[in-house]
Amino acid sequence: MANTTFRTCPDTGLKLFSTTETLIKANAVLGVVFLLIGGTYGLFVGLTRWQAVHLLNAQDFYMVLTLHGLNVLIFWLIFFEIAVLYFASSVLLGCRLATPKWAWTGFALMLIGAVMNNVIVLQGNSTVMMTSYVPMAADPLFYLSLILFAVGALIGCFVFFGTLVVAKAEKSYEGSVPLVTFGAITAAIIAVFTIVSGAIILIPTYLWSIGVVSEINTLAYRLIWWGFGHSSQQINVAAHVSVWYVIAAVLFGARPLSEKVSRTAFLMYILFLQLASVHHLLVDPGTSSNFKMFNTSYAMYLAVMASMVHGLTVPGAIEAAQRARGHRDGMFTWLRKAPWGNPTFSGMFISLVGFGFLGGITGVVMGAEQINILIHNTLYVPGHFHATVVLGTTLAFMALTYWLVPVLFRRELILKGLARWQPYLFGLGMTGVSLFLMGAGTLGVPRRHWDIGFAGTGGITHEFPAAAYTMLALNGMSVILAVIGGAAFCVIIVGSLLFGKKLGNEKISPPIIAQPVTDEEYNADGGSAYAIPGTMALAMIFFVSFALYYFINWKYLAETWGIA
């Protein structure tokens, strides 16, 4: 397949090179497959934590928990992110993909690594969970599978950077790259640090598992592993924020409120976001409070500020575009008139609100050394990251996929009625999962325990309050709702690819992409579109919630740890 063959999308006008298109499809489809696998394991985890159901025995629970974490946190997201990187470079810059053979090599390594990892864990002697803390040992092939996957992903990142060079050399764009491509550059940079950290620790651990290295320092393992484990979730943040900007542009024709501000916010991610990894180590011995507090309470807050900038500018850009197109009345007419029945919009907006209100605020609480102690290593932590990674990232990727299916695959979506409801089902379920896990964590329920009743432990008599059991039951019900939403997504997408009406080169009606809002439209009515009172009101609600929740946690701490 020649790397210079391309088609022009009749709807978007984007130039789609055939190799790029095939690679995007392959990565995105595999991502969805691993989402399906990992989500199914998530159902088993939720139904086991629900004490009245308690589906799996201890051994199977930990094995399934390992598989759930790896499939959804690593394989699904990174496959999809590689698709996003190729889209943001080759497609948005209108140039061929650099070194497609290397791109396929990377893809093959990722696929081999992911499949091998699932097989090895299912064999039952690598039940070490995603973190695989030493000296708990897994099968050597477990580490090797992750190394293969990471090398494949790293190749994908360098193909992305190579494509930027191709675009510049071939002058396929003028001036700066588009903001979405800049967001993808941010994601790729974080990915490089993430994967290098993974290599630094997983290669010696593999050598340790086959007896070449005698021991691995457990503190150093945790520190470097979290450079991999937490930063991999920061790739998601940069990627899903880029997706928010894409959706604002394609659905509303919205222009960022300020390119400079948005790019500076991405730069703050590049500088500070990865340092947040330290919040996993806040109770570890061996590192000083200076190290912990600089990286979390200082540097991390700058990354949080960057997220707040994006959280303001994305809805702000939508509001300005809606006002420019005539929805000027009152404070929230622009939001009321938004296409809530379009899963691309509803998914994106639920992702934005859930990521900010649930994931963002709780992330700051976890990043403060003093109040972190209230919830460290409790179920609060999975509650937090289900809000960021699942409600935030996964839902944003789902939303984008609804838009990409007709654009890339030239297929019409099937089950449109179900698609309309899917983001609400998934969003509501995952909001419940996040809130109830955090509720249980606040009551002290540990994050990695099969049975909070401590059956068969021979003497542990700790009793959690009845509310903790209720929280886990509600979590189980929310998991079922989220899994129904997730399954609906997989059915709609896979079904559309197989059975959706072929669109060929016909233009889709109604149009799938909005015309960009013009300067004349923005400047009509004295430029009132630039005033974004609705977004500012939402931002104020966010700040009040943030401050209240932050200080409530200090109150909890004061009650937990009385001063005589």
Place this chain on the structure above:
Amino acid sequence: MKDQDQTESGQVPMMQKLLDNPFLLLFIGVASPSILYLGWGLAEIFTLPVR
């Protein structure tokens, strides 16, 4: 951002040059956490007085 912002003298501002250079950003983005997170943390762990 179709056109790069320029100063009155016609020069591209330094910040703009930084943002337009993905490889410089890559260097900064890898060096910053390597020093502040990995380097600093490992230095503290490996200089612990172990008896």
